[in-house]
Amino acid sequence: MRVGTRRSLLARTQSGQVAALIAERLGVEVELVEVVTEGDTNQTSALASLGGTGVFVSALRDALLRGDVDVAVHSLKDLPTGSFDGIALAAVPPREDPRDALVARDGLTLGELPAGSVVATGSPRRVAQLAALGLGLEIVGLRGNIDTRLGKVASGEVDGVILARAGLARIDRLDVITETLDPIQMLPAPGQGALAIECRAADAVLVSQLREALEDPFTRAAVDAERALLRTLEAGCAAPVGALAEVAEADEPGDGHQVWLRAVALAPDGGVEMRRSASGPLADAVAVGERLAQDMLDEGAARLIEEPARKQQA
Template sequence: MNLRLGTRASLLATTQARTIADELRALGHDVEMVEIVSEGDLTQAAGTSLVGSATGVFVNALRDALNDGRIDLAVHSLKDLPTAPAPGLVIAAIPGREDPADAVVARDGLALADLPLGARVGTGSPRRISQIVRQRPDLVVAGVRGNIDTRISKVHSGEYDAVILARAGLSRIGRLDQITEVLDPLTILPAPGQGALAVECRADSPAAAAIAALDDAHTRAAVTAERTLLAELEGGCSAPIGAYARIDGDRLLLDAIALSPQGTYAIRQSAEGDAADGAALGARLAQNMLAAGANSLSDEQSPQPTAAQLNTMGGAAAPTQESAQA
């Protein structure tokens, strides 16, 4: 089958797309790479920024190219995709996942715990900010823009003492040698879907069957649990959210955390269930977290949690964890 694969022109995006193209070629398909330029790419090149989510602009540009027939499939970082399905499109494959952990790139080979008091740490992720300041409230956490190499260069230039990035992205573009610490994903929980790729196509496309051969059942089960949890929490909670699911035999284990913006309050819970039904597990854990008060964490000035909610909230210490089993 002849397939046109859409990708952004960035190093990370094209590297991810080439991985998928190579796997499809190994299955006997002809694959043509098609670069899709979005408004986000143009504004980044001009040194300006978008109002709103640039990530959303990049995703929409690829989806527009799918819908109007310019391409047959698109490769996304799964954590960038909205949890709501796109009309007429389907995620035909979720290949095997890279390590979903966050990683530290710091000056002098330092780990997060070894950074000096008041060190300047760069990240644009509210989830990372909330969890990092919960571990190290003395750090100055500041927003940082640019691609992976641009962010790393800000450490080498001394603008930042460290930046926090997804290990998966560093691995894909050959920058693992820059990492000074890989953060335990059960300590700093990753974004739902982090480390996984999504291969999307039109629901009625004959390419869907070819793409489905790349699907990894364990990865799909894990990220389905994480993204279902995120979707359920987004309905009543605007707090930063981290989630990490993994397979243990025929069981699926899921840990999740919702935090106030500055990490003052957090609700962390875990659950396990049948590996064949990640959606049910994610939905159940999300409802447990909402019942525990996750919808009251979006504002540091929100009313104080009830005594029952405090059973699953932490202060400066590590958050209390509750478990639920199917």
């Protein structure tokens, strides 16, 4: 079985982990096939100007549809929320810690960085939430792989960078983290920390095999709620929107598990923010996300979400 992956260290590592599980649980030989995406070759332009996080996905999906690979592994937060003809999201394995993490000079936390310190991130969501904290930090843009980003701190070019904790965990670099950020301070991107396993929708047997071997129902429900919120808000990577769903036992015995979803939409400069939450039965995870998004839209979230797009067009 050929498993398609991007060429970065993180992508190859997480795809290798999935490939090992496929080999073990399906009893097949597995080969990693590297695919270059536009997001990999262009390391300078902002993701929004390249068309959003989907630039990391399209080349792998094209390879699937051509038959060059049988399975593709993505960071789930990179997947556009709409369906894609001919491609099935076959499985979502157990999620890594979805929180954001700070890597700063001298072991400092966000609260310990002096006013005027330079913190780098390529995410409008992180920029807005950092600004909303009112710490007096200078926030600058950033692209590149994990080593490139960490090197900015090591060289003294910036005082800190913010990354997804899950990526550092997967390449065994948790030791560099100086603070894991509480979601109360910074809600992660929808789907952050989770992987998406895709294959051709016509390969019904393979879809079933992958789901049975790799699917985690609690992770699937959580990311379904987060992505339903993002889809209903019609927000892309340029919109400062964060969301995190968690699955817990219902308060009443016998009611099974519930999904609890928190979300935030912010003005690009963090000057205005809207934080809301909702919950519902596990089986209604998508409806929970859609309902919360609609409530936020009814309260004016669209004005916050549309602002980045207007600025980009200008």
